[in-house]
Amino acid sequence: xxxxxxxxxxxxxxxxxxxxxxxxxxxxxxxxxxxxxxxxxxxxxxxxxxxxxxxxxxxxxxxxxxxxxxxxxxxxxxxxxxxxxxxxxxxxxxxxxxxxxxxxxxxxxxxxxxxxxxxxxxxxxxxxxxxxxxxxxxxxxxxxxxxxxxxxxxxxxxxxxxxxxxxxxxxxxxxxxxxxxxxxxxxxxxxxxxxxxxxxxxxxxxxxxxxxxxxxxxxxxxxxxxxxxxxxxxxxxxxxxxxxxxxxxxxxxxxxxxxxxxxxxxxxxxxxxxxxxxxxxxxxxxxxxxxxxxxxxxxxxxxxxxxxxxxxxxxxxxxxxxxxxxxxxxxxxxxxxxxxxxxxxxxxxxxxxxxxxxxxxxxxxxxxxxxxxxxxxxxxxxxxxxxxxxxx
Amino acid sequence: xxxxxxxxxxxxxxxxxxxxxxxxxxxxxxxxxxxxxxxxxxxxxxxxxxxxxxxxxxxxxxxxxxxxxxxxxxxxxxxxxxxxxxxxxxxxxxxxxxxxxxxxxxxxxxxxxxxxxxxxxxxxxxxxxxxxxxxxxxxxxxxxxxxxxxxxxxxxxxxxxx
Numbered sequence: 001x002x003x004x005x006x007x008x009x010x011x012x013x014x015x016x017x018x019x020x021x022x023x024x025x026x027x028x029x030x031x032x033x034x035x036x037x038x039x040x041x042x043x044x045x046x047x048x049x050x051x052x053x054x055x056x057x058x059x060x061x062x063x064x065x066x067x068x069x070x071x072x073x074x075x076x077x078x079x080x081x082x083x084x085x086x087x088x089x090x091x092x093x094x095x096x097x098x099x100x101x102x103x104x105x106x107x108x109x110x111x112x113x114x115x116x117x118x119x120x121x122x123x124x125x126x127x128x129x130x131x132x133x134x135x136x137x138x139x140x141x142x143x144x145x146x147x148x149x150x151x152x153x154x155x156x157x158x159x160x161x162x163x164x165x166x167x168x169x170x171x172x173x174x175x176x177x178x179x180x181x182x183x184x185x186x187x188x189x190x191x192x193x194x195x196x197x198x199x200x201x202x203x204x205x206x207x208x209x210x211x212x213x214x215x216x217x218x219x220x221x222x223x224x225x226x227x228x229x230x231x232x233x234x235x236x237x238x239x240x241x242x243x244x245x246x247x248x249x250x251x252x253x254x255x256x257x258x259x260x261x262x263x264x265x266x267x268x269x270x271x272x273x274x275x276x277x278x279x280x281x282x283x284x285x286x287x288x289x290x291x292x293x294x295x296x297x298x299x300x301x302x303x304x305x306x307x308x309x310x311x312x313x314x315x316x317x318x319x320x321x322x323x324x325x326x327x328x329x330x331x332x333x334x335x336x337x338x339x340x341x342x343x344x345x346x347x348x349x350x351x352x353x354x355x356x357x358x359x360x361x362x363x364x365x366x367x368x369x370x371x372x373x374x375x376x377x378x379x380x381x382x383x384x385x386x387x388x389x390x391x392x
Numbered sequence: 393x394x395x396x397x398x399x400x401x402x403x404x405x406x407x408x409x410x411x412x413x414x415x416x417x418x419x420x421x422x423x424x425x426x427x428x429x430x431x432x433x434x435x436x437x438x439x440x441x442x443x444x445x446x447x448x449x450x451x452x453x454x455x456x457x458x459x460x461x462x463x464x465x466x467x468x469x470x471x472x473x474x475x476x477x478x479x480x481x482x483x484x485x486x487x488x489x490x491x492x493x494x495x496x497x498x499x500x501x502x503x504x505x506x507x508x509x510x511x512x513x514x515x516x517x518x519x520x521x522x523x524x525x526x527x528x529x530x531x532x533x534x535x536x537x538x539x540x541x542x543x544x545x546x547x548x549x550x551x552x553x554x
Contacts, residue, residue, distance in 0.1 A: 076404040085403060134404065144408055144420045144432035144442040149400050156403045322440035
């Protein structure tokens with residue numbers, strides 16, 4: 001058979017399979033991300049049915065997937081929201097970073113993986129999944145809850161912190177010296193500040209490049225600009241993902257709103273490909289030996305994440321049940337942990353990082369949303385009530 | 393007493409408006425970026441948690457706002473009624489047999505003939521405040537009028553018989 005024909009058959013069959021898996025996940029009320037990862041594991045290197053013809057397609061697709069994930073994130077937040085949250089929730093964000101990045105870093109060092117892998121694993125355990133969490137909050141009808149803004153602002157700060165963390169990591173993984181890493185970080189900080197300044201004061205200028213009347217031209221234009229800036233950012237070692245995130249922030253108003261509508265289906269497609277590709281490039285046989293360490297790391301960082309949310313909500317004057325909802329609600333890790341791990345793995349930092357990160361995300365993304373529901377359970381409410389009664 | 397409405401940002405989602413009513417209960421409206429909205433009520437024991445939230449589309453939200461707005465307007469009108477001032481508020485139904493059905497309000501010459509003020513017309517659940525003389529009446533309209541006892545009785549007769 002012709003190469004292209006095989007590619008069509010492989011990609012088509014896989015997408016069809018993912019669609020069915022996604023429906024299954026929806027029925028159980030869980031995120032489709034673990035299913036996409038598992039699908040990748042099954043079909044990848046050392047998996048049951050290796051896909052050869054389409055591997056290149058998945059590689060390019062996954063790169064676009066990361067870019068779109070970050071660009072959409074930037075589009076969803078306005079510059080005002082980012083700065084406002086930075087002012088209000090600095091402390092919570094700092095506490096979040098300390099409590100959740102440290103276990104990852106120490107864990108990597110304890111395994112003898114070296115400092116670069118430690119920085120990568122710190123990121124994996126630090127960042128919660130804004131995609132999964134936003135969906136769970138919606139499903140549980142918690143958007144109107146009083147603790148929800150506390151929870152969301154922690155997610156916003158984490159996402160903003162990625163704009164500084166990812167360039168640093170990309171510089172480190174290519175074996176750059178500390179000076180080169182510092183330069184990459186300085187470029188990233190300058191770029192973020194410039195973009196935020198432009199978005200705040202001249203947001204319309206960038207958006208004027210596009211017209212919301214012509215959907216087709218808008219789609220091509222926003223996608224083009226995002227990929228162009230992502231590529232240029234990667235060229236100066238500032239990570240393509242961060243470039244895409246900044247484009248998202250720079251666009252505002254009507255253009256941003258229409259762009260979200262147009263790019264969402266593309267994001268869903270390419271993000272699925274990204275997760276599958278990460279699974280594809282991970283050897284399922286390598287997961288088994290790291291399963292226990294991953295479970296241990298997941299247990300530790302679920303506790304630290306819960307503590308982060310609990311304390312942040314307490315500071316915001318939220319009652320005890322709301323504090324638990326915030327803490328447990330933050331526990332799922334997802335797309336970012338995989339983005340970070342893939343960045344490190346692509347540069348061959350530590351071969352065991354990919355299977356560990358896969359297992360870690362699989363555990364937290366499944367267990368997290370279940371834990372999130374715990375505060376709604378009757379026995380939990382009773383326990384809180386009797387605890388309060390005892391105190392009184 | 394002024395009602396305090398608080399606005400809270402929900403980054404990436406939209407914003408939330410809270411109204412805390414006099415008995416301490418809270419009602420919130422979550423406005424999503426895409427224009428959809430939710431009305432939420434809160435638990436009495438755990439005031440941070442919503443017990444239920446109801447998604448409303450544009451028309452439903454508008455209908456609910458109208459409904460609440462109307463009862464407020466009518467409620468304020470009836471509070472005008474006062475035995476001491478001798479002023480009363482009445483809802484007079486315009487019957488199908490009335491000769492003013494299909495005619496402008498001005499034709500009734502209500503003010504000159506009865507000294508009664510027509511302050512609003514209620515039609516199909518909607519309230520039209522301060523109708524102008526060229527406002528065309530329809531059978532089934534409820535005419536909200538403020539005036540003396542005698543004036544209101546006279547207006548009722550005029551609307552019924554002409």
